[in-house]
Amino acid sequence: MKYRSHCPINFAQETFGDKWSLLVMRDLIFKDKKYYNEFLASDEKISTNILADRLSKLEMNGLIIKSTDKENQAKKRYSLTNKGLDLLPMLLEMIAWSAKYDSQTEAPDTFIQSLKSNRQALIEKLTADLGDITA
Amino acid sequence: MKYRSHCPINFAQETFGDKWSLLVMRDLIFKDKKYYNEFLASDEKISTNILADRLSKLEMNGLIIKSTDKENQAKKRYSLTNKGLDLLPMLLEMIAWSAKYDSQTEAPDTFIQSLKSNRQALIEKLTADLGDITA
DNA sequence: CTGTATCCTTAGGGATACTG
DNA sequence: CAGTATCCCTAAGGATACAG
Numbered sequence: 591m592k593y594r595s596h597c598p599i600n601f602a603q604e605t606f607g608d609k610w611s612l613l614v615m616r617d618l619i620f621k622d623k624k625y626y627n628e629f630l631a632s633d634e635k636i637s638t639n640i641l642a643d644r645l646s647k648l649e650m651n652g653l654i655i656k657s658t659d660k661e662n663q664a665k666k667r668y669s670l671t672n673k674g675l676d677l678l679p680m681l682l683e684m685i686a687w688s689a690k691y692d693s694q695t696e697a698p699d700t701f702i703q704s705l706k707s708n709r710q711a712l713i714e715k716l717t718a719d720l721g722d723i724t725a
Numbered sequence: 726m727k728y729r730s731h732c733p734i735n736f737a738q739e740t741f742g743d744k745w746s747l748l749v750m751r752d753l754i755f756k757d758k759k760y761y762n763e764f765l766a767s768d769e770k771i772s773t774n775i776l777a778d779r780l781s782k783l784e785m786n787g788l789i790i791k792s793t794d795k796e797n798q799a800k801k802r803y804s805l806t807n808k809g810l811d812l813l814p815m816l817l818e819m820i821a822w823s824a825k826y827d828s829q830t831e832a833p834d835t836f837i838q839s840l841k842s843n844r845q846a847l848i849e850k851l852t853a854d855l856g857d858i859t860a
Numbered sequence: 861c862t863g864t865a866t867c868c869t870t871a872g873g874g875a876t877a878c879t880g
Numbered sequence: 881c882a883g884t885a886t887c888c889c890t891a892a893g894g895a896t897a898c899a900g
Binding site: 593594595596597598599600601602603605607609612613616632633634635652673676677679680681682683684685686687688689690691692694695 | 731735747769787812815817824
């Protein structure tokens with residue numbers, strides 16, 4: 591891959607700055623989604639070819655890993671890597687910003703407060719998940 | 726504007742998730758850029774029509790404001806609003822993530838440490854700037 | 861169920877000439 | 881200097897059919 595510059599913000603932009611990647615990461619981190627059809631069913635209606643492409647790119651960039659489901663050979667399971675999980679702090683700040691400025695969010699202060707207090711629990715849950723896979 | 730969903734991550738994506746907006750914000754926040762030709766001169770080589778479009782969209786979305794330079798009537802000056810400035814925490818987390826995983830970054834630990842220690846000073850400087858304009 | 865493969869459309873972007 | 885206005889092009893995305 592050829593980067594436009596060596597700026598870290600540009601690096602992030604080129605890694606997950608497209609229209610869909612961050613939404614897939616959201617589904618993995620906050621919505622406990624793990625399977626293809628679960629991502630496909632998200633509100634934003636990603637189309638199947640784009641989803642396949644993004645999953646593959648996220649895997650190539652080391653943010654997620656793909657494994658075979660234990661129960662069902664045909665079924666693939668997507669999980670976060672540490673690199674992917676490390677997006678959490680940034681995502682939380684992003685969510686806090688949106689909550690503050692998106693008029694659709696009701697009671698942003700309460701919402702942000704609950705985010706922060708759940709932060710540690712979320713990290714622990716995701717890290718445990720991670721152990722499941724890499725073990 | 727019509728949003729794909731009411732998710733806060735999607736809101737952020739649709740507000741500044743294009744290829745250029747965040748780089749303009751970076752220039753304003755971290756590089757003290759204020760004028761059209763300064764943005765135009767950035768490493769990533771944004772083209773003039775795109776820059777004009779992004780500045781206008783960022784203004785419409787309330788992240789920046791445009792004013793006339795005091796010295797020169799023809800010269801326009803772009804400044805951060807509070808809403809724009811509030812992207813700082815997210816950007817710092819983004820930079821920290823990139824520093825950790827972009828192999829181009831030398832000594833990421835040191836880099837991230839210096840980011841964090843400069844954080845408060847940066848906020849104060851930017852806030853002072855803001856006072857200049859809105860006063 | 862988990863994807864590929866195709867086809868098609870469009871938004872986003874790049875180059876460059878031009879204007880107040 | 882600070883942008884518009886054009887023209888053009890491609891990558892990105894959407895719809896849908898199909899395959900292992």
